[in-house]
Amino acid sequence: MGFARTCSVALVGVDGVVVEVQADLEPGVAAFTLVGLPDKSLVEARDRVRAAVANSGAEWPQKKLTVGLSPASVPKGGSGFDLAVAAAVLGAAGRIDPRELTDLVIIGELGLDGRVRPVRGVLPAVLAAADAGYRQVVVPEQTAAEASLVPGVSVLGVRSLRQLIAVLTDEPVPEEEPAADGRPDALLAGLAVPGAGVGAGQWAPDRVPDLADVAGQPEARRALEVAAAGRHHVFFTGPPGAGKTMLAERLPGLLPPLSPKEALEVTAVHSVAGTLPPGQPLVDRPPYCAPHHSATMASLVGGGTGLPRPGAVSMAHHGVLFVDEAAECSPKVLDALRQPLESGHVIVARAAGMMRMPARFVLVLAANPCPCGRHGTSGGDCECRPSTVRRYRARLSGPLMDRIDLRVAVEPVGRRELLALGKDAETTATVAERVRAARERAADRFAGTPWRTNSEVPGHELRTRWQVATSALRQAERDLENGLLTARGLDRVLRVAWTVADLAGHDRPTEQDVAWALELRTGIRRGVSAMNAR
Secondary structure, eight states: OOOEEEOOOOOOOOEEEEEEEEEEEESOOEEEEESSBBOOOOOOOOHHHHHHHHHOOOOOSSSEEEEEETTTTBOOOTTTTTTHHHHHHHHHHHHSSSGGGGTTEEOOEEEETTTEOOOSOOHHHOOOOOTTTTTTEEEGGGGGGHOOOOOOOOOEEEEEEHHHHHHHHTTTOOOOOOOOTTTOOOOGGGSSSSTTTTTOOOOGGOOOOOOOGGGGHHHHHHHHHHHHHHHHEEEEEOTTSSSHHHHHHHHHSSSOOOHHHHHHHHHHHHHHOOOOTTTTOOOOOOOEOOOOOOOOHHHHOOSSSOBBBBHHHTTTTEEEEEEGGGSSSSSHHHHHHHHHHHSEEEEEEEEEEEEEEEEEOEEEEEOSSSSSHHHHHTTOOOOOOHHHHHHHTTTTTHHHHOSSSSEEEEEOHHHHHHHTTTTTOOOHHHHHHHHHHHHHHHHHHHHTTOOOSGGSHHHHHHHSSSSSGGGGHHHHHHHHHTTOOOOHHHHHHHHHHHHHHHHHTTSSSSSSHHHHHHHHOOOOOOOOTTTTTT
């Protein structure tokens, strides 16, 4: 009779639950039973663990073996429990002292030859272990750098079960041969989801698109700066080729680098999704996610069979979500964005369980004015009927558009602007410096509060704690009375006005700041240009 226990972590979305892995050996016919609500891939661990133990030079116990995963009510899946199960079995068999396993959290998949393969979601798993009070974790060597991002946790990276046995029994640690020179490490295959694209949503540091590449578009460029400074949502409308996509691609470069806390949150999502680039354990820059307009609701907000997986809104957490050709998207799919735009997270319910995933992002929508794209342009010869144009624009629902702060018409680029070759155009670095200064002004104003940017502040707080001069709000109040603004719309105008004031260095929004915020919101010209609003 023998008993041993250790711990591993079950992931539910991007949250982890510490699971106790118990192994019990009893006299009887040799059998291996795995209990505790495992899925198919975890049930298969019985064969992987048995072969890995035998091929690691240890003796497999010829007794009745029962491995329990507790709490049994939590669904458990994946191959990340293999190494913990093997260690518990060897502890029950006496090959490893069971006392050495009690305070360990062990994560990793086993190959039949005993090598330890990396798994996705190591960072959120180690975060969950640290929150539960564990201070020692064992992970595959390839993900040791990712696990080391969690402060206060001692990380041991191993390449094989043989190495783990040697460390826990104070024996000489055997050397494991790395991948052959010039060949990719086959063990890294477990870190990426097929078809997800390694490094998806990440620009290379030396290839960040520059705002100076955009020809003309002073109003749109200024709106992009406001969006970056206050984390406001933007809607670009204009004919094809006007530069809507170019503008959206340059927004991440204007956002400040992620704080340490934000970087851990973003990295945890990308680790679970399998999109972390090799050799880059920490995502420290705002991500950029641009799903195709034919994306399904599950791919956008999260979903899949069994427990849901992170969708595009979570992949863009603390970054930019760009939906091009928005009017071509399914209206139901776009309307699914309404909840995360307000709350900063998405809750997905399935039969297997409910999951809460982070989704605080800057949304950029882009659409043509009509199906042919030439409506409203000079000499465009639009061939669409008025009813067709109305139906096309109605695909973007009113409740969704009410959550968009900035609505910008992107005009066709003229010959003079196109041939200017970027002369006098501001670079991304120049604009990003103004954004950083505006963010600092807002952070100083919100010191001692849970908010850091203007878009996060509730409308009631803006109207009571940070009041705008009554004279500056007269036009906004008239628009509210005339039905041009909703109550939510007025709050969003106030938030944008504060951002414009922060960029201009004003202590509080002036009448011009509010007028330009109204112009960006309603599309009605107020006689205030982007330059005058500074």
